[in-house]
Amino acid sequence: MRILVIGQGLAGTLASHFGLRKGWDVHVIDAGLPSASSVAAGMFNPMSFRRVIEAWEAEAHLQVMRQTFLELESITGSKLLFEMPIHKRLANSDYAALWKDKSTQLPWLGAPAAHWPTEGIVEGGGWVNLPLLLNLWRDRLKAEQRFELRGFQDQDAENLKRGQWDAIVDCRGTSAGIDGPLPCLDIRPYRGELLTIQHQNDGATPPQSHILNFGKWTIPLGGGQWRLGASYEWNQTDLEPSAETQQYLIDALHAAVPNMGAMTVTEHQVGLRPVSRDRRPAVGPYPGIPGWYVLNGLGTRGVLIGPRWARHLVDIIDGNATLTPETKPDRLLFSKP
Numbered sequence: 001m002r003i004l005v006i007g008q009g010l011a012g013t014l015a016s017h018f019g020l021r022k023g024w025d026v027h028v029i030d031a032g033l034p035s036a037s038s039v040a041a042g043m044f045n046p047m048s049f050r051r052v053i054e055a056w057e058a059e060a061h062l063q064v065m066r067q068t069f070l071e072l073e074s075i076t077g078s079k080l081l082f083e084m085p086i087h088k089r090l091a092n093s094d095y096a097a098l099w100k101d102k103s104t105q106l107p108w109l110g111a112p113a114a115h116w117p118t119e120g121i122v123e124g125g126g127w128v129n130l131p132l133l134l135n136l137w138r139d140r141l142k143a144e145q146r147f148e149l150r151g152f153q154d155q156d157a158e159n160l161k162r163g164q165w166d167a168i169v170d171c172r173g174t175s176a177g178i179d180g181p182l183p184c185l186d187i188r189p190y191r192g193e194l195l196t197i198q199h200q201n202d203g204a205t206p207p208q209s210h211i212l213n214f215g216k217w218t219i220p221l222g223g224g225q226w227r228l229g230a231s232y233e234w235n236q237t238d239l240e241p242s243a244e245t246q247q248y249l250i251d252a253l254h255a256a257v258p259n260m261g262a263m264t265v266t267e268h269q270v271g272l273r274p275v276s277r278d279r280r281p282a283v284g285p286y287p288g289i290p291g292w293y294v295l296n297g298l299g300t301r302g303v304l305i306g307p308r309w310a311r312h313l314v315d316i317i318d319g320n321a322t323l324t325p326e327t328k329p330d331r332l333l334f335s336k337p
């Protein structure tokens, strides 16, 4: 099989990994546009905190996720997967009671600990170093002459028609909603900003051994650094970091960690999460264009759900899996005005 993957964010990285694992001749192009994956915090969490329910098919997603990133660690020779508990601040007594009740039913949840009565604990969480993975994977593809830094061209579609490619796998993230081929997929940008902060060694710090969720969240990176995020804004596509959002995140952190010592913001990043209207990914053939497949709509949980659906897509292309109705791309089709 000769496969062309368009886009090397998380989706394209995973699709090319599973294609190569099948022994296929996989090539990847990327236009070098700002990508969600290169700024993402990479956190995974089997819980949805608003109603204290399990995330969509959490167990199945977690299992493939863990196996895949461990495999990628061994291929790249670098540590990528950091498993650690997530502590959720219990904002009021109603929420604490709901948490306590759910902790008797859901395997991921611990009841609030006696020494942390205002925090519920989630096992099965952590984060993946996506920027590092993307760079290492690109280097590897380049070394095997499988990567080109360029945008999709009409000639690529021609080459698919002529049989030079057996399949094209379209992993363009939010670009899939705005550039060809027609018709487009309804993948919406969900803008987010996040910070990397360096603590100055005086006063209290965010926790160093677990992720803390206080509505916003901190992820410990080690060396006195944390990622602090994130903002969520619909219908905005500008990629300029905003001073107001930075202040908003820092104020939230100060409220959550009293007596926080001085810190500096070492990085302030912005990205557009590719989200579908029903929050499910698009995985399968693109209707009307034989040989054209899509992996998109990984949304706010690309790390958790991406591996399972990338593997599924490669199995569909190989004829070893059937389409899952919930994730069929044709539910997201629309014609450009």
Ligand SMILES: Cc1cc2nc3c(=O)[nH]c(=O)nc-3n(C[C@H](O)[C@H](O)[C@H](O)COP(=O)(O)OP(=O)(O)OC[C@H]3O[C@@H](n4cnc5c(N)ncnc54)[C@H](O)[C@@H]3O)c2cc1C
Residues within 6 Å of the ligand: 006, 007, 008, 009, 010, 011, 012, 029, 030, 031, 032, 033, 034, 035, 036, 037, 038, 039, 040, 041, 042, 043, 044, 150, 151, 152, 171, 172, 173, 174, 175, 176, 179, 191, 192, 193, 194, 229, 230, 269, 270, 271, 272, 273, 274, 295, 296, 297, 298, 299, 300, 301, 302, 303, 304
């Ligand atoms: C601030 C922020 C924080 C986040 N935090 C988390 C988190 O903690 N956990 C989590 O699971 N998810 C998180 N996400 C979401 C996560 O980033 C996405 O789910 C995932 O990265 C999407 O990957 P993707 O490959 O589909 O898209 P992208 O990463 O956007 O990649 C698309 C790629 O396609 C390329 N491309 C586009 N058009 C073309 C073209 N015409 N030709 C060739 N190449 C093209 C682009 O150059 C780009 O590299 C976060 C996102 C943001 C913005």
